[in-house]
Amino acid sequence: MTEEQEDEQFYRDTESVAFPKLDDHQLSLLEPLGQRRVVTRGDVIYKAGARDLGLTIVLRGEVEAYEQRDGTEQILATARERDFIGDVAMLQGTSALASVRVISLDAEILHVPASELRRALAEIPDVSKTIVDALIMRRRRISRDREFAGMRVLAQRDERLGHNLDDFLDKNRIPHRLVTFESEQGKALSERFHLTNRDLPVLITPAGRRLRQPSLREVAHEAGLLRPLATGNENEILSDLTIVGAGPAGLAAAVYAASEGLNTVVLESYAPGGQAGSSSLIENFFGFPTGVGGGYLTWLAQLQAYRFGAKFSTPSQALSLQYNGNGEYRACLDIEGCPAILYAKAVLIATGADYRRLDAEGREQFENMGVYYAATAMEGQLCRNETVVVVGSGNSAGQAAMYLSEGAARVLLVVRGKDISSKMSDYLARRVQSRENIEILYQTEIRKMSGGKKLEQIGLENTQTGERKTVRTQAVFSMIGAKPCTEWLPPEIERDEKGFIKTGTSVAGAPAWQANKHQPGPLETSLPGIFAAGDVRSGSVKRCAAAVGEGGMAVAGVQIRLASSS
Numbered sequence: 001m002t003e004e005q006e007d008e009q010f011y012r013d014t015e016s017v018a019f020p021k022l023d024d025h026q027l028s029l030l031e032p033l034g035q036r037r038v039v040t041r042g043d044v045i046y047k048a049g050a051r052d053l054g055l056t057i058v059l060r061g062e063v064e065a066y067e068q069r070d071g072t073e074q075i076l077a078t079a080r081e082r083d084f085i086g087d088v089a090m091l092q093g094t095s096a097l098a099s100v101r102v103i104s105l106d107a108e109i110l111h112v113p114a115s116e117l118r119r120a121l122a123e124i125p126d127v128s129k130t131i132v133d134a135l136i137m138r139r140r141r142i143s144r145d146r147e148f149a150g151m152r153v154l155a156q157r158d159e160r161l162g163h164n165l166d167d168f169l170d171k172n173r174i175p176h177r178l179v180t181f182e183s184e185q186g187k188a189l190s191e192r193f194h195l196t197n198r199d200l201p202v203l204i205t206p207a208g209r210r211l212r213q214p215s216l217r218e219v220a221h222e223a224g225l226l227r228p229l230a231t232g233n234e235n236e237i238l239s240d241l242t243i244v245g246a247g248p249a250g251l252a253a254a255v256y257a258a259s260e261g262l263n264t265v266v267l268e269s270y271a272p273g274g275q276a277g278s279s280s281l282i283e284n285f286f287g288f289p290t291g292v293g294g295g296y297l298t299w300l301a302q303l304q305a306y307r308f309g310a311k312f313s314t315p316s317q318a319l320s321l322q323y324n325g326n327g328e329y330r331a332c333l334d335i336e337g338c339p340a341i342l343y344a345k346a347v348l349i350a351t352g353a354d355y356r357r358l359d360a361e362g363r364e365q366f367e368n369m370g371v372y373y374a375a376t377a378m379e380g381q382l383c384r385n386e387t388v389v390v391v392g393s394g395n396s397a398g399q400a401a402m403y404l405s406e407g408a409a410r411v412l413l414v415v416r417g418k419d420i421s422s423k424m425s426d427y428l429a430r431r432v433q434s435r436e437n438i439e440i441l442y443q444t445e446i447r448k449m450s451g452g453k454k455l456e457q458i459g460l461e462n463t464q465t466g467e468r469k470t471v472r473t474q475a476v477f478s479m480i481g482a483k484p485c486t487e488w489l490p491p492e493i494e495r496d497e498k499g500f501i502k503t504g505t506s507v508a509g510a511p512a513w514q515a516n517k518h519q520p521g522p523l524e525t526s527l528p529g530i531f532a533a534g535d536v537r538s539g540s541v542k543r544c545a546a547a548v549g550e551g552g553m554a555v556a557g558v559q560i561r562l563a564s565s566s
């Protein structure tokens, strides 16, 4: 089947989910939440770029959604009686990607405002399933649509800033295209909008606005990702639970906390999804026998959290945390770019860890397609009887090399320094050195990675002699350490020797607990009411499912602490 035929089949198969008709019962549940309006041909119901959209249900007549782009129009969908107009932007609160207008002589619509819609989606299962499934499917169809533009990033080929904007929109799942300045389309766009290469990169919005060399915050603002957490002139934001970090741990906690009625704020410094968001295929996540894209999995979790009313703003980095153990609001947090102070009765730190990345040309392209950060049975399977490369000289590198050497034909251990015994335990270093199919390449670094969809070969350089060689391999295990994202926390939050946050019994002797009548919960830190979950926690297992489990478990601990202090 050609790609076009596959697309056609996909659109046919998903039509009924994406465009369902609401039945009498569903209409009767939505009617009291909205207002009826009679509109006439040409009336615009909303324009691309509008925020906080409500749901528009057509009761009579015809309306259409269209994208206006560089003087041409593309019709995206037509809605008739019992159809509703909308997109995932309604759930997320992000900007509308398209405009909607009336095309019949007149029409009657029911408009359900955004706040009422969110309440209905959280509380009325009879309507929420149909609507949420449709909104998600519409976004999947749009992402597949080669004609649809959404946001456009015009940038020079191989230009870092342009690729940064592309990555940011990608990870935040905002439909967009990267148009290279050098392409035919790029030339036409720059001529039309009088753009020169000094303006690049440029963000062109669906409403036709052009932002020259925008910062990520400006892009986030335009896309509707960056939303004010405070309303009006408020200089204080109050929350029951503030979750810092929206990787799997933070997202799972957001779903549980918001669904249990806690006023939940989620701060994320780059894009919800965290490390899992950059994994193209997670093969060991419970319930997905053929694997699931990490970005897709965490996007669904994010929508689930929105549906229950969790408040997100991206990018919003937590800069500091101050603790007041005696107050109802125990913590106050300073947020990047936000003049208001965020107060929280409880805080969950789910900021994860940054794996140190190999500084080799082409590495990004092979993340999880040849570059791995863990050597488990799953990765071991991928390289049976092959040559594999492990980089690093610590215990994790030694353990990975030993483990992989059981199935692989040959393991190359690439070490930057002159020996392995300074960082690796003696017994492990001896085993590694004596294993027949492990070869240690000292004073060596990977300079280049290349291949097609998957990694095929790497270029190595001996930093002492300058000698270069190429090795054919499908797997590089990067074991050069991970750094927990904890620099912003006060010293009273105890950490282990590597900076990971200690929790549970290991902090029972901390001064704040000594002065407290309770014991710390399993995921509670040395400050009562402040929790940690996922990769940032000392002793965590650095797996997606474990982070999700800890996120859910932390919320149970939060509920106990809130109840004990009320």
Ligand SMILES: Cc1cc2nc3c(=O)[nH]c(=O)nc-3n(C[C@H](O)[C@H](O)[C@H](O)COP(=O)(O)OP(=O)(O)OC[C@H]3O[C@@H](n4cnc5c(N)ncnc54)[C@H](O)[C@@H]3O)c2cc1C
Pocket (backbone or CB within 6 Å): 244, 245, 246, 247, 248, 249, 250, 267, 268, 269, 270, 271, 272, 273, 274, 275, 276, 277, 278, 279, 281, 282, 283, 284, 285, 316, 317, 318, 319, 350, 351, 352, 353, 354, 355, 367, 368, 373, 485, 488, 533, 534, 535, 536, 541, 542, 543, 544, 545, 547
């Ligand atoms: C390429 C890759 C592939 C992987 N593949 C698998 C796999 O196949 N199976 C598996 O089980 N695991 C896999 N993992 C590991 C798994 O993704 C992690 O264990 C999991 O994502 C940890 O979740 P977390 O929520 O604890 O932290 P993270 O995913 O690290 O998320 C933390 C979030 O916090 C944000 N943040 C950090 N500091 C701040 C701050 N000050 N303010 C606000 N936000 C902040 C970050 O931007 C990030 O989004 C993979 C990891 C990588 C990198």
